[in-house]
Amino acid sequence: MQFNADTLDAWLAHLEQLHPNAIDMGLERVARVRDAMQLKPTFPVIIVGGTNGKGSTCAMLSAAYCAAGFKVGTYTSPHLLRYNERVAINLEPVADAGIVSSLRAVEAARGVDSLTYFEFGTLAAMHQFIAEEVDVAVLEVGLGGRLDAVNVFEPDVAAVVSIDVDHQAFLGDTREAIGYEKAGIFRAGKPAFCADANPPESLLAQAAKIGADLQLIGRDFSFSNETTQWRWRGKHGQKPGLPFPALRGAYQLGNASLVIAILDALHDRVPVSVGDIKRGLVEVELAGRYQVLPGRPSIVLDVAHNPHAASALAHNLLNQGFFQTTHAVFGALADKDIAGVVAQLKDRIDVWHVANLDWPRAAPAEQVAGLIAELGAVRVHVYPDVAAAFTAARSTAGENDRIAAFGCFKVVADMLALRPR
Known part of the structure; x- marks a missing residue:
């Protein structure tokens, strides 16, 4: 008997218990349902993978296409506050009714195939984009690439932003193993991009094996920081005088360089002018990526949840300026490299406020605090939740101090729910 409900909350509750595993790597079930739904996009599809930087890249791509007047569908994950954030058209989350209609379409077509939460949502997002007749779709890989549900759709352009060790239980515990999985989104004869300055040999080999048109940062496209602006170089020329992205962090120039390379590759089908690129870079928004809230003390939100992202956060904190004391509001998932x-x-945090997280995979705060103490921290405190941790940090931080909330999406989501000022 098919499930039916009128509210998005009811549908999401249904999806959470539909499949026995939260993650079930493989494309066979998803492909069968895709075919049953006849999901055949006629618009260009861009698939973006990578360990970190996927969200920023998707946000800048979508902002540039919107600035150029195209109707763009963007599918990302996870969400921070509302599921609707995952499925956006022209940068605006799709309303509950639209998402529910697409979830109904998936349910009607899936037959005996059980789908995970992410698989169900991926098919529903594409159904919504086709129904809305978007001009271009930007799809963010959920996990890995080769066996991720997003990869059931044929990309016109595929990009890998970065490669580092994460999700080892599913992707392997080396950059080479992970690089192979991420290269699985490349297609024969199609533009494929990698913005990692040191791409694994496995990624290069897979691209060569299938005959993808692989373009690498530093070789086929590049950027140079010119203090008050920056310059992009690619196969077909240069774009000087570009504004810095509204998203903070020096690493965003690498992401923006990748974005322009992708826009360049699809220019014949969805042309974006230099002026539209500039506007997209200036107007792009993305919560939780080195997001600095106004006021004092300074409050920084970042979804950094692996060593690669944490290194970028450390660099950004160093460059933000002088603060007498930096407090951390921190929580982590048990399957992450917390020590890393x-x-x-x-070396950037003076006081740690460690929170328990209301999340199935969360590591207990006492355990996390013990690990932090073992690594040399002296001022480490434990709290029942993020709200209590932030309240404690806020009550002890002076106007010239800083609070950095990070560790996973759940920490940032809980902070945004508090709407700290």
């Missing part, structure tokens, strides 16, 4: 994250940031 803490090691990257321990």
